Amino acid sequence: MKLRLVAALLPLLAAGVACTDSNTPDRSDRYDWYIVVPPDTLTFHWAPAELPVRYWVQDSAHAQVLIQRGISVWQSTVGAGSFKGILVADSTTADVIVRVEPLSPFVAARRLFAGPGTSCEAVTAVDTGSTRFQLLLPMRMDLNVIGDPLTDSAQACLTRVAAHEVGHTLGLFQHSDDPADLMYVFPAVNRPSTRDANTVITLYGTSRNVVPVGP
Numbered sequence: 001m002k003l004r005l006v007a008a009l010l011p012l013l014a015a016g017v018a019c020t021d022s023n024t025p026d027r028s029d030r031y032d033w034y035i036v037v038p039p040d041t042l043t044f045h046w047a048p049a050e051l052p053v054r055y056w057v058q059d060s061a062h063a064q065v066l067i068q069r070g071i072s073v074w075q076s077t078v079g080a081g082s083f084k085g086i087l088v089a090d091s092t093t094a095d096v097i098v099r100v101e102p103l104s105p106f107v108a109a110r111r112l113f114a115g116p117g118t119s120c121e122a123v124t125a126v127d128t129g130s131t132r133f134q135l136l137l138p139m140r141m142d143l144n145v146i147g148d149p150l151t152d153s154a155q156a157c158l159t160r161v162a163a164h165e166v167g168h169t170l171g172l173f174q175h176s177d178d179p180a181d182l183m184y185v186f187p188a189v190n191r192p193s194t195r196d197a198n199t200v201i202t203l204y205g206t207s208r209n210v211v212p213v214g215p
Contacts (some may be wrong), residue, residue: 006029019027027198031176031183037132044210045082045171052084055171056094056138061149063100066158070166074200077192082204083170089115091138095212096169098141120145120157124168131132141165160187167196171203 021031035042055071058066064087071085088094103123122143127136141164143162145154162185181193192200 021092027202029195030199031178031181031195032174033199034110034170035128035173037038040132040209041062042132042173042210043171043206043208044173044212045096045206046212047208048081050095052086053096054088054094055085055098055169056088057098057176058100060100060154061145061158063098063143063158063162064106065164066155067098067166069159070163073163073191074166074170076202077197078170078200081174082201087164092215094138096139096141100142100143100145103142103144119147119151119158122123122161122165124165126168127211128210133210134185135210136156137214138214139169141169155192160190163187163190163192167200169190170200171208172196172200 022035027191032041044053056065057067068087071087075083075085091097103121120143122141125140125142127139128134129136143158143165145158147154149155149158160182166200172183173199174183176183176195176199178184178193178195179188180195181197182191
């Protein structure tokens with residue numbers, strides 16, 4: 001099953017989440033992260049033995065710097081023991097491939113929902129395979145700049161969107177309903193909020209039923 005997690009464009013079906021232990025910090029202020037494909041609820045996160053997650057990033061529009069920043073803000077949020085990402089020079093070894101290019105017509109047709117003045121957009125493709133319990137690697141992320149990619153407005157947009165898309169690669173497969181969150185469907189901030197932190201930390205403390213499978 002292939003999913004396209006579109007920044008500012010594609011919310012997914014929600015469901016309830018498990019309660020946290022009473023001895024842990026209160027992380028009840030959060031949103032749902034997983035995919036519901038009846039009768040299955042699909043949860044994915046990286047296991048310690050799979051770290052660091054390897055990102056190959058096209059050298060264009062400062063994308064390498066922006067993705068590295070996105071990795072860093074999520075790593076500091078969830079903790080390096082749970083998530084760590086690195087950039088790699090060889091795309092054949094990557095868990096996530098990031099390209100800077102126009103999005104497919106499927107995605108571009110939804111651009112009107114992003115509102116006027118939008119200077120960038122992105123999509124992360126997740127393929128859980130025919131069994132739905134395998135995440136097929138590499139994941140693929142496309143960034144698109146509408147206009148000059150090196151303008152201040154485009155770089156500010158890409159900073160937000162790149163960090164948002166890195167969040168999807170951690171396993172945050174849904175969007176928040178709060179504009180103050182980085183994982184809001186129209187990201188307006190460039191780093192995780194308290195709700196983002198509560199969600200990703202809860203995710204990484206939850207058993208997964210989707211495992212990554214290399215190429």
